Amino acid sequence: MPQQYKIDKVAEIESHIADSNGVFVVGYNGLTVKQAQELRHQLREVGAEMKVYKNNLTRLALKNQEQPEIDEILVGPLAYVFYSQDPVEPAKALKEFATKSKGVLEIKGGISEGKAVSAEEVNAIADLPTKDQLLGQIAGLINGFARDIAVCVNGVSSGLARTVQQISEQKAA
Structure with a gap:
């Protein structure tokens, strides 16, 4: 039987998924605390929120919310960027931070408007006008x-x- 804190965490992830229009998945291996705080601040300014969850719990929450499977990118230390409005602004913020941090932050892909998107598609979204x-x-x-x-x-x-x-x-x- 699963432990209660895991059940609660899956419910929390499900509520984030239900309240958002999509989620971008980023690899943050090597990101310093200061860089993470700066990124979170930049994302908050554009109406997005970055959370770190266990990949297995996120996989369960995505399945429970009937979202597309993105299992191939749910590997390693990942952060999840939930956005509730337009995906362009958060994608721009992630792309700018990824180039500024010189590869420390890696965009893996995500889900936008109910469809799985690759890292290339997230970068293409970032290139769109707001x-x-x-x-x-x-x-x-x-x-x-x-x-x-x-x-x-x-x-x-x-x-x-x-x-x-x-x-x-x-x-x-």
């Missing part, structure tokens, strides 16, 4: 179209006015 940046780009495009339409409409009316004026000048002469 939701706010996309909304800004869309607003800029809409503004550009509106401006172009206004210029065209104004050009037609001013051209018509010039034509009418020239015709009236010709008839007056």
Whole structure:
């Protein structure tokens, strides 16, 4: 029979999985305490949370929550980054920290929107623009179209006015 603290820990992991849109798995072998604190702080700023759990307990929690199997990456000392909103910001924070820490932090993969993702896919997510940046780009495009339409409409009316004026000048002469 499993020990109570393990049952409680699996329930805790399940609640994190249920409350989040996804989880990224990172290897932290060689990460200092100061670096870990810095990474946790950066992740908190973008709405994510990093936790360290035993891989077997996480495997059970993922299975209980009917998440895709990622057993092949659940090897060695791992940390789990749970995010509840957009996956781009946490992925960017992880990628920046991984490059800054010179290989101490290794992105292994994870689960995003109910699908298993590889390390390459997490890096591709990190390269995407954020939701706010996309909304800004869309607003800029809409503004550009509106401006172009206004210029065209104004050009037609001013051209018509010039034509009418020239015709009236010709008839007056």
